[in-house]
Structure formats: structure tokens, C-alpha cells
Amino acid sequence: MPRPERKTIQLTIDGREVQAIEGTMLVDAAKQADVEIPYFCYEPKLGNPVGACRMCLVEIEGIPKLQTSCSTPVKDGMVVHTRTERVRHAQNAVVEFLLVNHPLDCPVCDKGGECPLQDITFGWGLGHSRVIEPKRHFVKPLALSPLVAIDRERCILCYRCVRFSQEISEDYQLIFTERGSHAFVATHDGHPYVAPFSGNIVELCPVGALTAQPYRFRARPWDIEGGAGVCTLCPSQCNVTFTVRDEKVMRVLARDNEGVDDGWLCDKGRFAYQAIHVDERITRPLVRDAGVLRPTSWERALEAAAGLARHRGRVGTIVGGQASNEEGLLLARLSREALGSSDIDSRGMAGSGEAGAPIPADLARVLAAPALQASVPDIEFAHTVLLLGCDPRDDAPILDLRIRKGVRRHGVRLAIATARPTALEANAKLGVRCEPGGEGRLAAALAQAIDGTVDAGAPAEIAELAQLLRDGGEDVVILYGERIGAEGAAALVRIARALRLAERDGAGLICLPAGANGRGLREAGAVPDAGPGHGELDGPAGRGCAEIAEAAATGEITALHLFGTDPVRELPDRALWRRAMRSAALVVAHASVLTEGLAEHATVVFPAESHAEKDGTVVHPDGRLQRLRIAIAHPGEVRPGWAVLAELARRCGLETGVRHAVDAFEQLVAAVPVYEGLTLEEIGGGGVRWPERPQASALAPGEPTTTGGEAPSGDGRAPDAAAASNGALRLGTYRPLWAAPECEISPSLKFLVPRQRLELSPADARRLGIDDGAEVVVAQNGTRLNATAVVRTGVQEGSAFLAQGLAADSANELTEPTIEVSAR
Amino acid sequence: MSPYDPGSVVKVIRAPAPGAVRGAYRVFGETLRGLKTTFMRVVEGPITIQYPEEKTPVYPRFRGRHKLHRFETSDPANPGLEKCVGCSLCAAACPADCIRVVAAENTPDNRVSAGERYAAVYEINLSRCIFCGYCEIACPFDAITMGHDYEMSDYTRSDLIFTKEMLLAEPIERTPLRREGE
Numbered sequence A: 001m002p003r004p005e006r007k008t009i010q011l012t013i014d015g016r017e018v019q020a021i022e023g024t025m026l027v028d029a030a031k032q033a034d035v036e037i038p039y040f041c042y043e044p045k046l047g048n049p050v051g052a053c054r055m056c057l058v059e060i061e062g063i064p065k066l067q068t069s070c071s072t073p074v075k076d077g078m079v080v081h082t083r084t085e086r087v088r089h090a091q092n093a094v095v096e097f098l099l100v101n102h103p104l105d106c107p108v109c110d111k112g113g114e115c116p117l118q119d120i121t122f123g124w125g126l127g128h129s130r131v132i133e134p135k136r137h138f139v140k141p142l143a144l145s146p147l148v149a150i151d152r153e154r155c156i157l158c159y160r161c162v163r164f165s166q167e168i169s170e171d172y173q174l175i176f177t178e179r180g181s182h183a184f185v186a187t188h189d190g191h192p193y194v195a196p197f198s199g200n201i202v203e204l205c206p207v208g209a210l211t212a213q214p215y216r217f218r219a220r221p222w223d224i225e226g227g228a229g230v231c232t233l234c235p236s237q238c239n240v241t242f243t244v245r246d247e248k249v250m251r252v253l254a255r256d257n258e259g260v261d262d263g264w265l266c267d268k269g270r271f272a273y274q275a276i277h278v279d280e281r282i283t284r285p286l287v288r289d290a291g292v293l294r295p296t297s298w299e300r301a302l303e304a305a306a307g308l309a310r311h312r313g314r315v316g317t318i319v320g321g322q323a324s325n326e327e328g329l330l331l332a333r334l335s336r337e338a339l340g341s342s343d344i345d346s347r348g349m350a351g352s353g354e355a356g357a358p359i360p361a362d363l364a365r366v367l368a369a370p371a372l373q374a375s376v377p378d379i380e381f382a383h384t385v386l387l388l389g390c391d392p393r394d395d396a397p398i399l400d401l402r403i404r405k406g407v408r409r410h411g412v413r414l415a416i417a418t419a420r421p422t423a424l425e426a427n428a429k430l431g432v433r434c435e436p437g438g439e440g441r442l443a444a445a446l447a448q449a450i451d452g453t454v455d456a457g458a459p460a461e462i463a464e465l466a467q468l469l470r471d472g473g474e475d476v477v478i479l480y481g482e483r484i485g486a487e488g489a490a491a492l493v494r495i496a497r498a499l500r501l502a503e504r505d506g507a508g509l510i511c512l513p514a515g516a517n518g519r520g521l522r523e524a525g526a527v528p529d530a531g532p533g534h535g536e537l538d539g540p541a542g543r544g545c546a547e548i549a550e551a552a553a554t555g556e557i558t559a560l561h562l563f564g565t566d567p568v569r570e571l572p573d574r575a576l577w578r579r580a581m582r583s584a585a586l587v588v589a590h591a592s593v594l595t596e597g598l599a600e601h602a603t604v605v606f607p608a609e610s611h612a613e614k615d616g617t618v619v620h621p622d623g624r625l626q627r628l629r630i631a632i633a634h635p636g637e638v639r640p641g642w643a644v645l646a647e648l649a650r651r652c653g654l655e656t657g658v659r660h661a662v663d664a665f666e667q668l669v670a671a672v673p674v675y676e677g678l679t680l681e682e683i684g685g686g687g688v689r690w691p692e693r694p695q696a697s698a699l700a701p702g703e704p705t706t707t708g709g710e711a712p713s714g715d716g717r718a719p720d721a722a723a724a725s726n727g728a729l730r731l732g733t734y735r736p737l738w739a740a741p742e743c744e745i746s747p748s749l750k751f752l753v754p755r756q757r758l759e760l761s762p763a764d765a766r767r768l769g770i771d772d773g774a775e776v777v778v779a780q781n782g783t784r785l786n787a788t789a790v791v792r793t794g795v796q797e798g799s800a801f802l803a804q805g806l807a808a809d810s811a812n813e814l815t816e817p818t819i820e821v822s823a824r
Numbered sequence B: 001m002s003p004y005d006p007g008s009v010v011k012v013i014r015a016p017a018p019g020a021v022r023g024a025y026r027v028f029g030e031t032l033r034g035l036k037t038t039f040m041r042v043v044e045g046p047i048t049i050q051y052p053e054e055k056t057p058v059y060p061r062f063r064g065r066h067k068l069h070r071f072e073t074s075d076p077a078n079p080g081l082e083k084c085v086g087c088s089l090c091a092a093a094c095p096a097d098c099i100r101v102v103a104a105e106n107t108p109d110n111r112v113s114a115g116e117r118y119a120a121v122y123e124i125n126l127s128r129c130i131f132c133g134y135c136e137i138a139c140p141f142d143a144i145t146m147g148h149d150y151e152m153s154d155y156t157r158s159d160l161i162f163t164k165e166m167l168l169a170e171p172i173e174r175t176p177l178r179r180e181g182e
């Protein structure tokens, strides 16, 4: 629903005239007027107040009893007192009451020093208690999950954690059991609380009842410093604060940014910081010497890497999703200007595997038109949100929470058009399944149904979806994954035109790229078919990831430059990439961990920076430029990415003129027309959306030259008849949130690293005689993978899904569209 | 010009020069007057303390080098748990910022203190300490107290960073306490 209009009203708090927006809660209005009212359970991020703690009582003239200011909306002419004897007496009593069972073990409590209960007891409590009865006791400390420790004695029963689980992440795991003073927080049957967003309850808990296991006893608030940064582990690019002690990241906290993350983090972003300080991390340059990678000096490593210049015109560059815009620009310059090759790609998984051809430059440009860009808050206030070929839970988890919020609080209607059932299925009004890889065709059929080129005969589901999008309100936000491919992108252009998304502020598109900074890298020109800012290339387009692999395997490309990625690990068709890397005479990599491909085939490995060490900018999928800042010193001999690339370029004969991180930023601003005039100050801590700047008009979308091809033969929904008939299943892939090297080396996230799971429909499971949880073997062309079967009702008959990006048994090993499944 | 500018001419005012009689009194009379105190004290005998052979006794509340404490046990082979739980409150209270505490968790096989946590690293940089005693006041477990030892000079600054082991150990040379009425 569109954002409601709010008018301003007048009220009096403690004798001060206060202006407030109608509908705000009294406690917030008071805060704006610099009147402090203590509270525990109130947290606007959690939705409607519950009034559980009674700490926020105030006196309102005309109402005989004290009122909870957290759940009383302001009214015109209200007269409020927060400092009277009655209020003070009530506050003293509430503090005394909350401490009846509280152990007050502050010295050993991790919250000590940053604990609202300490502060409020000190500020609003009486200083002594009349209670001499024994306090209640629980076993402690206790693990609520491998990530969160619970101390039930300290809990003040404020409901925050339970509300988070029930109403925000909607995993429905945390509850209160027992009644009255026996109540305590638990899961239904005592199972560990494992959920993708579980870490947020640690930050929500106003006392030390819920604490983070990896941060347990690591530091006190006076031992630490906060460094503002951005998480670049996925495209959500949540804003974070790194807690730093002795140049080590000790924890990661959310840094509220309504336009990005709404104050939440996923557990990967919150806990994968541990990968920065583990022994597995590479902190010195390595060079292969007699077949073994050995630590060496920067000088030797740079000299060896400068050998790229000898492969002029035959160098392929793959850019990992975590690279910053500046690194992307420098890599593109290095590749195009010094190495004479446009074979550079940062799109990763997108546009390969079952998805077909990647989105070509002209369509990408049209889809990036400023008027078509929806912002993240638009998701929450749209009439309808469509998920096309993406699952936010895995692709950009924080947007999953934003969609849930929109559906729950603002009545957003959610439609889902994907091959694999998403995590949001239960919240959706409408869901359309297609066969794996059929998203493009589904989009084309939908475009036809919406713009009326086929008025009759569209399948009922698609007609229904078209109607919802067309008639369900003008503000439609479409989130799409890059896997919709060229065909889907062409259809999306037509859908956007037919729905007139460009004309409405609250409507638009958001593309969820495969790499965390996929959008920024495309805008910086790290794609084969476009220059910086979606610009035209001087020469012909280069090769994408898949073609680079083939060319390297056949010897047309003789050197590979891999920035923050291991193609054997990350990209489809491992066998081909293994061959490609073996055949390449020189493989220069920038990496933090030695994954399989790098350990076996890299010639030179430069230690890469982590996101807490980097200085640069990234672009959020909604066009927000955000700034990465240095929170900790580089460990070991790690050097900044821009410096390594500038030096490498110099040794390859290109003087980039980059002497400092700021130079690289200035070159980026000069190269990308829509960033014109941008300064680091303007980006600041919260980022700036370039589609909202006046300079955005520099991006003239023009007309796409690529069309979706001829009218599609199917609508992508029916499973391939040939595949189903011989008992084989059509294979779809997805990248689980936890399938990342960072999670594998973070000690406390190891337990989440997924094993291969085969998701299949109940009908197929029955036909193949496979039970839920059975061990199965997936075979294709002699490649065999072990997996655990998971029977999911949402999966279409004839389709099956496997995870990509795992260390072992990964779907990247497979190349064909169908698989054979048998019980192990 | 600033209101306090003294100008360029500075006048020095001197006392008038003394006459002959007054001058002679200054030289001898005043000296003898001063020596009177000296001669009166001679009969009391010397009170010089022959440091370092002899040490100045200190008052019981004298704030010298810190000590960390254990719970007492009767068995010397089996010392008690450390009282310090590594809460860092002393570090927070310290105005000279010279205490560093890194806490860790007690486990059943490695129980160091009585609480959930203990100080894995506890260091006081005595070259920075101003011996204010705030750490002692802040400690909720009386784990750190100011001892009486004041002999802490050393040849290198880094040797003045006292570790937990050094602070837990009994000081070898005890400083004498002042007796009642002394």
C-alpha cells in the first residue's frame, strides 16, 4: 500500500510544547523533545508495541491511571507529565519488580557496560530492594543455538526476541513457555534455535539474557571501537558496525539504515567476520615454485604476475562479486587498456548453467533506467510485489525480511513466479511454478498476457498473475534474478512498459545479481559487452565467464586473472574450469582462502582484503552507492586491492595514475556519467541512490536491440515431457546463503555449511521410492553426487533442485539439464 | 595593544642596600639563629633511614604495587581459585588507562575463577599507574588490592608491565608497616 499521509499535531510534555506526527507513540515524541522516558520492550522495528514491561509509564491529564507511553499514540492537545511523584514512584516500583528475579551478575555478564537494565536501574531505580526471598534459578550458561547463548535468570520477559521470531523473521521458533513468574524463553521442544536471522535477537535483548557465542567474553564496551562499514557478503549490502579490539573484528552489529537493511542482519553477515582472523586466511603473497605454492615477497609475486603482459590479447579476467567498484574499474582498465582483452566478466553464476544466455548489455541498460529503479523501501509500500526467478532468502536475505514486513504490516500482495519454491511461499497471494530454466519463457508468457498481445488462451495461472499485476494497484515492484536470462529480460522490458512502472515513484524493478556488488561492477564496466556506466565499447564485445572457460580449455586464452573468485568453486561446469585452469599457462589470483581451484592451479596468489579492511564503494541492487571504510589494519602483508592492481597495471605497461584509494574513486566518477559530481562526503554513512540524483538522466536507456526472440513455444510451466518420460528429472540449481568459503572457515558457522540436498516433489519421490531424508545418488553422464533427499510440496513434478557453490557434491559438477536419481 | 602590555620600559624596584651593622647581623646573627634548631636536634640522635638496607615503613592504607588474590585454601599445593573474574571494571575505572584485561570462559577442565569467566590476560602497566586505587574500589570481588610494595624501578619500561602471574605471586620483600602511634 502506498505510504500514508500524516499530519503534524501539538502536545505538551513536561511543560514543553512539542510537535509530533500524528500516530507516533508518546515515547518517540518525547524523545524528539529531549524528554527521556525509560523503556525496555518498545522497539518500533518489531511492529506494534506490546506494553509488556511497564517501564514507560507516564501521567496523561484527563486519564486517571498511568499510561504506557510506548503504546499510547499522541493526540492533539495532550498534556503529559513524565517527572511527577506518581510517575517516579511507578518507575521505582517497576525497576524493583524487574529485579526481583534478576541475578545482577553484571561482572560476568556480556551485556555489562552497554545494558539498558543497568542504565535504567541506575537512573530510575530506588537503589535498594525490599525483596529478600530467593530468586528463581535456571541452568546457565546454556546454548540456545551454536550461535546464541541464553541465560534465563537474566531475562526480564520483554517479549522482544519472541516477537522477532514470530513477526519479523517468521520462523515461529521462539516462544514463552510456562506462566507468570515461571515463564521463560525457549523453543517448542527445546531444539536449538537455528534460523537465518537468529543473531538479531542478541542485539534486541535489552539485558544479557541472549548473548552471541562468538563474542562471549571477548571485550567490554570500553575496550572497543566501532568502525562503520558495509557487509559485502551478499547483494543486500547491509550497513554494519564492526566492533574492533586490538585491530581485530570482535563482532558485527547492525547499523540501522532504513533504505537498506531496516536494522537487521543475517547470521552470515553477523558471524562470518571470523573468517578475517583465522589461520586459513592468506596473508602473504604466494607463488608456485616447483609445483607448490610458497610464500614469497610482494616484489617476486608482482614480477611473476606481470607475466600477464606476455599474454596480451589472450587474458581472461573473472571478477568476484565482492570486488569494489574501484577494483572493478581498475580490472577493466587493466584488461582492456594494458592486456588488450575485453574478456572480463563479473556476472558469475548469472546467465550460465540452466539459465541460458546472460542479460545482454542493451537490455541491461534499459532495465537500469533511473525511472525504472525501485528502492528497497518501495518493496514495503507497494501494492504488489513480484518475485521473478529469485529467492531473496538465498540471494539477498535481508530483502526477504522486507517483503515479510510489507505483507504483514502494509498489506502488500506478493506474487511468486519461480522454478524453485521460495522461502516466502506462505506469504504469497499467488504462485506460479515453471520448469528449471523456464523463468525467461514464463516472463515472456506473462508479458504477452499483460500487454494483451495474446488476449485469450493464456493459461489460467498466468492470466491470474497478469491480472493481479495489472489491476491490483499501480505500485508494482518486481524483484528479478539475473537467471531470467536474455529472454526474460526482454520480456521484463515489455512488462515494465505495459505496467507503466517508469511513471510511478513507488513502482519499479530491482535486480538481484549473483555477486554482492554485481550492479556496481557492471556499472564500472567489468562486463564483456559494456564499458563504464553501461557505455558502448570501442571494440567488439569480449567473452563472458562460460566462453572464457571454453577458450582457456582450448588454448585460445592462455592466462587467467581471477579477482576474489575461484571459478572451479563458484561457476558452473567444474570439469571444464578444471581443464581451463590446468591449460592456462599463467593463473593470477587475488584470494583470502585457497579453495580447490586456486590450490591446484594458481600460479600467483595475492592476499585479498576483507570487507572490514577495504576502502572503496559498492552499489546496492537498488542503485545506492555505499562506502566501504577501513575498520581494521590489514593483517600480515595484505595490501589494498586498488594498490595491487595499480602496481600490476604499471608493470604491465599501463600508468593508471592511481596513487591513493581516492584517485580510484575519482576515476570511477569520471568514467561513469551517472555518478558525475559525486563525492565521498555525499555518499557519507548512509549512501546515496544515483537514480535519485539529477545526473541520472545521463543514462539514456534507448531502445533494446535484443528482443526475446520469436513468440515462445511454451510458457515454461510444463515440465519437459521427454525428461519426465524416461524417469529423469529436470535439474534446477540455486546458491544457498551458507555456501560460501567465509562460512566454511568461520569456526562458529561451520555447522551451517550445507551438505548437498536434493529437493524433489512428493509425486516424484513416490514414483522413485525415495523417502524424505533418504540418502540418494544423483547421476549424470557418469558424474555421481551424494545428496540427502528433501521432499518439498512446492516443487513441480518432474523438477529437482541441487545446491551450487558447495565444496563437495556441488551442482556445479553437472552440466546437463536432466539428472537420474537413485537411492543409495 | 593588549590591556596587559607592560610597555617597553621595565622598572626594577630594589630594596635599599643594608648598612654595615645590618649587614654583619645578616651574616652572623641570622646564621646562628638558624643553627639553633640544628643544635637542639643533635641531642635526639640521627633519624636517617639507611635505604635500601632499611625501608621506610608505610601506613596500612598506603597504595603501593597491586596484588591479585586467590581464595584461601589450607592446602598450599592446591591454591584456591582466582578471585578475579575478568570483568574489566578495574580497567574502566582506571584514569591512567593502564590495565588490560582479556577475559575467557571457564570450562570444567580448566576452571580458573569462581565465575563464568576469568582473566586470561591481566596486565597493569606500572609505569603509567598513578596509584590512585580506583581499580581496587571498582573491583566487585576484592580481587585486586593495592599492596604496600613501592620498590618498582627497573631497567626497561616493558618490565614494568606486570602480568597476572606477577600480580598473583606474593611479593618477595615485604615492606614494613608503621606501628601503632608511629
Ligand code: SF4
Pocket: A154, A155, A156, A157, A158, A159, A160, A161, A162, A185, A204, A205, A206, A207, A209, A210
Ligand atoms: S531473552 Fe531478552 S529479549 Fe527475550 S524476553 Fe528475555 S529479556 Fe526480552
Ligand code: SF4
Pocket: A231, A232, A233, A234, A235, A236, A237, A238, A265, A266, A267, A268, A269, A270, A396, A397, A398
Ligand atoms: S543479508 Fe547479505 S549483506 Fe546483509 S548481513 Fe547478510 S550477507 Fe551481509
Ligand code: SF4
Pocket: B090, B093, B094, B095, B096, B097, B098, B099, B124, B128, B129, B130, B131, B132, B133, B134, B135, B136
Ligand atoms: S591505581 Fe589507579 S592508575 Fe593505577 S591501575 Fe589502579 S586505577 Fe589505574
Ligand code: SF4
Pocket: A107, B083, B084, B085, B086, B087, B088, B089, B090, B091, B101, B119, B138, B139, B140, B141, B142, B143, B144
Ligand atoms: S580485578 Fe576485579 S575489577 Fe578487575 S577484572 Fe578482575 S574482577 Fe574485575
Ligand code: FES
Pocket: A038, A039, A040, A041, A042, A050, A051, A052, A053, A054, A055, A056, A057, A068, A069, A070, A071
Ligand atoms: S516499553 Fe512500554 S511497556 Fe515496555
